[in-house]
Amino acid sequence: MTPPALQLSAITKRFGAVAANDGVDFELRRGEIHALLGENGAGKSTLMNIVYGMLTPDAGEIRVGGEPVTIGSPRQAMKLGIGMVFQHFMLVDVMTVAENVVLGAEPTKGALLDSRAAVARVRELAGRHGLSVDPDAVVEDITVGQQQRVEILRALDRGADILVLDEPTAVLTAQETAELMTVLRGLRDKGTSIVFISHKLSEVRAIADRVTVLRRGRTVGTVEVAGPNPPDEAELARLMVGRDVLLRVEKAACRPAAPLLDVRDLEADDDRGLRAVDGVSFDVRGGEIVAIAGVDGNGQRELVEAVCDLRAPVAGKVTVGGKDVTGRGARHARDCGLGHIAEDRQRSGLVLDFTLSENLALRDVDRRTRFGLLSPRRMLARATDLLAEFDVRGGGPQAAARSLSGGNQQKVVIAREIAAGPRVLVAAQPTRGLDVGAIEFVHRRLVAERDAGRAILLLSLELDEVRNLADRILVIFEGRIVGELPPTATEEQLGLLMLGGGGATSARASAA
Amino acid sequence: MSLVAAGCGSSGNSSSTSTPAAAGSTSTAAAAPTGKKIKVGLVTDIGGLNDRSFNALANKGLGDAESQLGIDGRVLTSKSNADYVPNLSTLAQQKYDLVIGVGFLMADAMGKVAKKYPGTKFAIIDVDQTSLKGKPANVEGLLFKEEEGGYLAGYLAALYAKDHKMTTISSVGGQKIPPVDHYIAGYQAGAKAADPGIKTLNGYSQDFVDQSKCKELALGQIGQGSGIVFQVAGQCGLGALDAAKSKGKLGIGVDADQAYLGSHILTSATKKVDVAVFDTIKEVQAGGFKAGTNTTFDLKTNGVGIGKVSAAGTKYQAQIDKVAKDIVAGTITVPDTVK
Amino acid sequence: MTAPTPSDHRGPAATRLLRHLSVGGAVAPLITTIVAFFVGGLVVLATGKDPLTTYKAIFDGTGLNWLLPWSGDRALAATNLQQTLINTGPLILCGLAVAYAFRAGLFNIGAQGQYTMGTIAAVYAGSSWAGLPGWLHVVLAMAVAALAGAAWAGIAGALRASTGANEVITTIMLNYTALWIGVYLFGLGGPLQANDQPDVPVSNDIVGGAKLPVFWGDKDLQGLHVGIFVAVLAAGIFWVVLNRSRLGYEARAVGFSPPAARSAGIGVGRTYVVTMAICGLFAGLAGSLDILGWQFHLATNDISASQVGFLGIAVALLGRNTAIGTCFAALLFGALSQGTSVRNLDPAVFQPELAQNLTTVIQGLVVLLVSADVLLASVWRRRRARAGGGGAAAAPPTPTTLGSVSP
Known part of the structure; x- marks a missing residue:
């Protein structure tokens, strides 16, 4: 039997008093896709940074192809045939795909870069591995999914036969995720x-041959996924979190009251000036969750921004609790009782360099003043209460938002928006990038707010989430609401509508 | 040698020697200490000693006085206008016998300090004593008829331009202030006298230090057809001369004889600040200070003139000498304000 | 350099620089200063002089030796210290003008122009309204100057807010515009040129009542006026506004993350305008201190020769955009400028000509090192972030940070 491609034994890495990896064992066989599963902060990235030579372990052994090695730098890792694709890409935006791929190992003609040879090399490599990408395209002009392929190509170009992908799907659309899966299977x-x-449990189950689960820096175990008795999601979730996780939120029957959010004939353009929201009308009643489902890029972002008055609508009207908020500025909308859990918490949800206490005051700083001046003491006291109430961990009110994990950051956003006591809560992809534990929290909280009589508008690309939470589902396609379905609708029904009603296959829906 | 080009002659690199000259003043250096050992302080304006014209010349006058008269000299350069009052009053406080302020920009500070130290003798270059606030009696104004030198330079420039099919000549001033405008007024009048059809351009850089500003201005003028650029902007003006050189045009220096810059310097309109400083020190040493009045240096007293005329201009020497004689004789009246 | 592509949460360059500059204590700036002086000492050594004696002479020239009662000539030290502090006041204010913008993610390169508008307004107000009671005249003149600076800076803010025009470019252009406005107003024949000096491009003198009281030294010979207290008070106000007022809170939020601020209902464009206007208040006030404190009139050459607004950039950088840091950095630069003035340096100790250049060398080094310091901080954070230690660079979209290790 050939030795495993990569074997890690008892790897330990400490940062100060905290052990990010505490005696981790991991084995990667030749020609397998091995998922490394764990909550945010479980030590997955630390472990792989050690493999890629960016961190040096405090203890433990690394074997590549059976030989014990020390990996002191990414350069050494590459020599050993290890390639890594980071979550945030290491590409030079203004250079072409081919230039990026060969960067660091450029083919030369004398002292000059032989760009023709570079293009040929990249084209050959891409063809061999079925990674279609135009070698002459400039990186900033291609999609994120294609950029990821450039990263993969770069690793392959350096002769990598061990490829590490750090949360590769976090930045991808469902379609791109499905394509990535195909590419990875081909490589395997x-x-x-x-x-x-x-x-992401579903992803792991779909792609991996085996799964190793990390929890709090330790190996919990390795399970076969491709075998005859694959574990279900609940099992994986339990391994990951260490307790039973409710993957479906239990909720009481919906008791809708009067409409609190009313959107009439709304039209809005995207940043390029093209019509993105094209005559959308709907309402959301107090005590119900209305989900807007759709394939990414069908006007969801613009719709949310127009509703929250972050984007000037071209036409139409938005009322919150009977008050017209159309085009009167985000502050006015918020004063009228609109809460907004922003799609991108790190960009628009939080000021990452502010403390939690400052972040929690963002919405209502005018109510936190005393004699016209901010009162840090009051802000701190309120933040302490909210952090406790919303179970935010990883730092007190004085900690910078940046230092928290994604799940805890999202809890801060939710805490702020809910604490403001909105009548309408717009939640845009509220669980994006969160692990199962955090997703559970967010879902429960949204249902609780619904039960408290708020009107909740949910935008999500995850069909599971939509079907799980919504009382009514509206499907958006090319900027229009193309249908309304009950939460009992099947994925096929939803998928059909999301693709415009005709020629749909279930592939997209299952990828989501 | 012509009448006007005499005087201090072509003192080539006065600027490079001026710096250590200020420092090396000990009694042993004075080969022939002829008079009383007095202390003389000099305060430059913000142009600094490297302006190769105005402050440098004043410094040279002080250096000459140190070596020839055996006096003790000290130079204080000013970095900003906030330095004027402290610089002047420091020297007065330290009981200097004579404190000389160089330049028009210092007039206000001079007025204040002179009033505060009535026992100290002050002289100020380029400032009319009667224009000082309170007209302090312990100040002597040292004035120049810059327009007379400017007239000669302009006359020469226009003659040259006419023979070389140039329609336009120009000037770059540092600021629209009297000592600058005197030069320019004379320059323009001289040019028109030599060739009534000539076109004159003029601009101000609003700066006496930054060479790039004058260069830019001069390049603009050359772009409008100017064949000869007269700089009246101290250190900044060197940039204008540089512009002329780089475009194959001629330049005219100011204050000091700037012929050493190269053959592109047609001539320089000179103002013998060094002579004025030296003479004033000598006067004070001899006990004959003319406080409370002005002393005016002009073509007649050899206080202004033009410097070395380049090979290109020597053929006009006789005409220039004639004009100079007429000015001295009073048959030509030179205007001192720019229209 | 590699560029993270998919979701760059680090914001524009100003924001990133701000993040590094606005944090951290006094250690880095202190080291920066020491290194700058050390390199300056090497320069002195290269000229064949003794660095220690030179620095001692410069120190004495600053007048800071007045604080050491046993040392030398008390009267001279007092005069020198007065001049140092006269320099320091406007430097503090110009530093604040730059720092405040910085905290809102804006580069205010226009403190010089705002200062100029302040001087113009102050000289106009100070030379008019002769009948007013002294204190009222002073306060009014300062207020008018501050408002003039604010209006001037507000133009750049408004352009940024309405058209997205980069404030670096607009403030630089406004510097030139201010200069030429001054040249026009006070130039020969200009509307505000002195009535009694037709040949001189200078304003009228301000009236006696509009002068800031001199509390130390000779009031006729540029003694120390109360402006230094105004500046220190302004630094206090700067701190309160930035850290305790809603305006400052919103400005900081916008500085760190415009999208998040916008999403929270903060008017980002409005914040740009208000922020720039506040910067202009400080710079305009700086102009009034010089006019009402010792200059008393404004000549066209004064406008073009002034550098205080530009020095303010270096002051803010060294002071890390904090109130207290700006005060100390301004004192350093003010003292350096005074200490290297020729009247305080015996040519035998160090050549006066070189002394001025030494000031520039040290100032330049400070700015260079502060920038290098930013670079180092950035590299260090990046490394630390890779080491799993929760830093700036490796966050999006699901940060693997140390803070989240313990669940």
Whole structure:
């Protein structure tokens, strides 16, 4: 039997008093896709940074192809045939795909870069592995999914036969995710060994041959996924979190009251000036969750921004609790009782360099003043209460928002928006990038707010989430609401509508 | 040698020697200490000693006085206008016998300090004593008829331009202030006298230090057809001369004889600040200070003139000498304000 | 350098620089200063002089030796210290003008122009309204100057808010515009040129009542006026506004993350305008201190020769955009400028000509090192972030940070 491609034994890495990896064992066989599963902060990335030579372990042994090695730098890792694709890409935006791929190992003609050879090399490599991408395209002009392929190509170009992907799907659309899966399977079948870091259970089950679960820096266990008795999601979730996780939120029957959010004939353009929201009308009643489902890029972002008055609508009207908020500025909308859990918490939800206490005051700073001046003491006291109430961990009110994990950051956003006591809560992809534990929290909280009589508008790309939470589902396609379905609708029904009603296959829905 | 080009002659690199000259003043350096050992302080304006014209010349006058008269000299340069009052009053406090302020920009500070130290003798270059606030009696104004030198330079420039099919000549001033405008007024009048059809351009850089500003201005003028650029902007003006050189045009220096800059310097309109400083020190040493009045240096007293005329201009020397004689004789009246 | 592509949460360059500059204590700036002086000492050594004697002479020249009662000539030290502090006041204010913008993610390169508008307004107000009671005249003149600076800076803010025009470019252009406005107003034949000096491009003198009281030294010979207290008080106000007022809170939020601020209902454009206007208040006030404190009139050459607004950038950088840091950095630069003035340096100790250059060398080094310091901080954070230690660079979208290790 050939030795495993990569074997890690008893790897320990400490940062100060905290052990990010505490005696971790991990084995990657040749030609398998091995998922590394764990909550945010479980030590997955630390482990892989050690493998890639960016961190040095305090203890433990690394073997590559059976030989014990020390990996002191990414350069050494590459020499050993280890390639890594980071979550945030290491590409030079203004250079072409081919230039990026060969960067660091450029083919030269004398002292000059031989760009023709570079293009040829990249084209050949891409063809061999079925990674379609135009070698002459400039990186900033191609999609995120294609950029990821450039990263993969770069690793392959350096002769990588061990490929580590750090949460590769976090930045991808459902379609791109499905394509990535195909690419990875192809690579595996040609003999590349792949480590796939993730915290998404469905993905892991779909792609991996085996799964190793990390929890709090320790190996919990390795399970076969591709075998005859694959574990279900609940099992994986339990391994990951250490307790039973409710993957479906239990909720009482919906008792809708009067409409609190009313959107009439709303039209809005996207940043390029193209019509993105094209005559959308709906209402959300107090005590109900209305979900807007759709394939990414069908006007969801613009719709949310127009409703929250972050984008000037071209036409139409938005009322919150009977008050017209159309085009009167985000502050006015918020004063009228609109809460907004922003799609991108790090960009628009939080000021990452502010403390939690400052972040929690963002919405209502005018109510936190005393003699016209801010009162840090009051802000701190309120923050302390909210952090406790919403179970935010990883730092007190004085900690910078940046230092928290994604799940805890999201809890801060939710705490702020709910504490403001909105009548209408717009939640845009509220669980994006969160692990199962945090997702559970967010879902429960949204249902609780519904039960408290708020009107909740949910936008999500995850069909499971939509079906799970919504009392009514509206499907958006090309900027229009193309249908309304009950939460009992099947994925096929939803998928059909999301693709415009005709020529749909279930592939997209299952990828989501 | 012509009448006007005499005087201090072509003192080539006065600027490079001026710096250590200020420092090396000990009694042993004075080969022939002829008079009383008095202390003389000099305060430059913000142009600094490297302006190769105005402050440098004043410094040279002080250096000459140190070596020839055996006096003790000290130079205080000013970095900003906030330095004027402290610089002047420091020297007065330290009981200097004579404190000389260089430049028009210092007039206000001079007025204040002179009033505060009535026992100290002050002289100020380029400022009319009667224009000082309170007209302090312990100040002597040292004035120049810059327009007379400017007239000669302009006359020469226009003659040259006419023979070389140039329609336009120009000037770059540092600021629209009297000592600058005197030069320019004379320059323009001289040019028109030599060739009534000539076109004159003029601009102000609002700066006496930054060479790039004058260069930019001069390049603009050359772009409008100017063949000869007269700089009246101290250190900044060197940039204007540089512009002329780089475009194959001629330049005219100011204050000091700037012929050493190269053959593109047609001539320089000179103002013998060094002579004025030296003479004033000598006067004070001899006990004959003319406080409370002005002393005016002009073509007649050899206080202004033009410097070395380049090879290109020597053929006009006789005409220039004639004009100079007429000015001295009073048959030509030179205007001192720019229209 | 590699560029993270998919979701760059770090914001524009100003924001990133701000993040590094606005944090951290006094240690880095202190080291920066020491290194700058050390390198300056090497320069002195290269000229064949003794760095220690030179620095001692410069120190004495600053007048800071007045604080050491046993040292030398008390009267001279007092005069020198007065001049140092006269320099320091406007430097503090210009530093604040730059720092405040910085905290809102804006580069205010226009403190010089705002200062100029302040001087113009102050000289106009100070030379008019002769009948007013002294204190009222002073306060009014300062207020008018501050408002003039605010209006001037507000133009850049409004352009940024309405058209997205980069404030670096607009403030630089407004510097030139201010200069030429001054040249026009006070130039020969200009509307505000002195009535009694037709040949001189200078304003009228301000009236006696509009002068800031001199509390130390000779009031006729540029003694120390109360402006330094105004500046220190302004630094206090700066702190309160930035850290305790809603305006400052919103400005900081916008500085760190415009999208998040916008999403929270903060008017980002409005914040740009208000922020720039506040910067202009400080710079305009700086102009009034010089006019009402010792200059008393404004000549066209004064406008073009002034550098205080530009020095303010270095002051803010060294002071890390904090109130207290700006005060100390301004004192350093003010003292340095005074200490290297020729009247305080015996040519035998150090050549006066070089002394001025030494000031520039040290100032330049400070700015360079502060920038290098930012670079180092950035590299260090990046490394630390890779080491799993929760830093700036490696966050999006699900940060693997140390803070989240313990669940």
